[in-house]
Amino acid sequence: xxxxxxxxxxxxxxxxxxxxxxxxxxxxxxxxxxxxxxxxxxxxxxxxxxxxxxxxxxxxxxxxxxxxxxxxxxxxxxxxxxxxxxxxxx
Amino acid sequence: xxxxxxxxxxxxxxxxxxxxxxxxxxxxxxxxxxxxxxxxxxxxxxxxxxxxxxxxxxxxxxxxxxxxxxxxxxxxxxxxxxxxxxxxxxxxxxxxxxxxxxxxxxxxxxxxxxxxxxxxxxxxxxxxxxxxxxxxxxxxxxxxxxxxxxxxxxxxxxxxxxxxxxxxxxxxxxxxxxxxxxxxxxxxxxxxxxxxxxxxxxxxxxxxxxxxxxxxxxxxxxxxxxxxxxxxxxxxxxxxxxxxxxxxxxxxxxxxxxxxxxxxxxxxxxxxxxx
Numbered sequence: 001x002x003x004x005x006x007x008x009x010x011x012x013x014x015x016x017x018x019x020x021x022x023x024x025x026x027x028x029x030x031x032x033x034x035x036x037x038x039x040x041x042x043x044x045x046x047x048x049x050x051x052x053x054x055x056x057x058x059x060x061x062x063x064x065x066x067x068x069x070x071x072x073x074x075x076x077x078x079x080x081x082x083x084x085x086x087x088x089x090x
Numbered sequence: 091x092x093x094x095x096x097x098x099x100x101x102x103x104x105x106x107x108x109x110x111x112x113x114x115x116x117x118x119x120x121x122x123x124x125x126x127x128x129x130x131x132x133x134x135x136x137x138x139x140x141x142x143x144x145x146x147x148x149x150x151x152x153x154x155x156x157x158x159x160x161x162x163x164x165x166x167x168x169x170x171x172x173x174x175x176x177x178x179x180x181x182x183x184x185x186x187x188x189x190x191x192x193x194x195x196x197x198x199x200x201x202x203x204x205x206x207x208x209x210x211x212x213x214x215x216x217x218x219x220x221x222x223x224x225x226x227x228x229x230x231x232x233x234x235x236x237x238x239x240x241x242x243x244x245x246x247x248x249x250x251x252x253x254x255x256x257x258x259x260x261x262x263x264x265x266x267x268x269x270x271x272x273x274x275x276x277x278x279x280x281x282x283x284x285x286x287x288x289x290x291x292x293x294x295x296x297x298x299x300x301x302x303x304x305x306x307x308x309x310x311x312x313x314x315x316x317x318x319x320x321x322x323x324x325x326x327x328x329x330x331x332x333x334x335x336x337x338x339x340x341x342x343x344x345x346x347x348x349x350x351x352x353x354x355x356x357x358x359x360x361x362x363x364x365x
């Protein structure tokens with residue numbers, strides 16, 4: 001019974017952590033993509049002849065910005081389904 | 091659908107997902123080897139090389155066939171990308187970048203296979219665990235990024251000589267005062283080691299998260315054969331979300347292969363710069 005309470009505690013803390021990981025990561029990634037997208041549109045409107053050059057770089061940066069967030073999501077998913085912190089309880 | 095066929099096996103969703111996250115492993119401890127990862131990556135490496143070799147052998151100067159046109163497009167695209175970043179002789183780096191791009195792309199593309207298909211095929215040979223995406227295994231991505239580190243070191247030494255490179259390691263950002271040797275070296279060490287770690291974690295994180303989202307979507311249709319209203323809605327949801335995520339994932343796998351390649355070239359180009 002005591003073990004059950006401990007497991008529940010670990011699970012609840014993990015659930016809060018998952019929310020924080022994904023939520024905060026999403027905020028950061030979205031702000032980053034938003035700033036980059038708006039700057040790209042501004043630049044494209046100013047100098048349409050640069051669009052092909054800028055587009056490739058924009059996608060590259062989109063991948064770079066997204067990466068940290070997706071690493072966080074992967075970590076969160078890992079903790080959601082195979083929680084190593086729970087393994088100690090057997 | 092895919093999850094429903096599994097209904098006899100794993101009892102619940104957690105078990106289904108942990109089953110799909112288990113590698114086919116041989117050996118114990120340090121020497122445990124993920125056979126599925128190695129098999130799939132070597133197979134796809136052979137496919138990559140075979141594809142380009144066949145196109146190169148059949149190449150004509152006349153009107154190119156569709157295969158040749160496609161391969162030429164890829165080669166030219168990579169060559170221009172490398173040319174923009176790396177200004178020295180690129181007879182080694184451009185083919186390396188091409189190999190990385192196509193190989194990583196194919197390994198990532200295994201994510202688009204139906205989730206349970208590789209496992210079912212492996213089950214025919216009596217293997218219970220089979221993960222089809224080699225890049226969703228940190229071992230693959232770290233092996234590749236450590237190889238990139240070796241390439242970066244090679245270019246550093248080639249451009250500056252061993253003495254010059256060591257000199258730069260100890261004097262680069264702050265200057266040559268002996269008091270600053272240790273801080274310089276530590277800073278350079280961190281910079282050098284952060285490259286392969288970020289390179290590997292980026293690819294691994296993207297592919298692992300993508301694979302897990304596919305699994306979660308597959309779970310939606312798990313109860314389809316009970317034919318209740320809820321299970322039907324879940325099944326339709328699986329179809330819609332699976333299609334949506336797969337289409338979005340085509341962008342991600344290409345982007346990640348491209349980023350891995352570009353960063354390899356950028357790191358090599360940075361290594362050849364003198365400070």
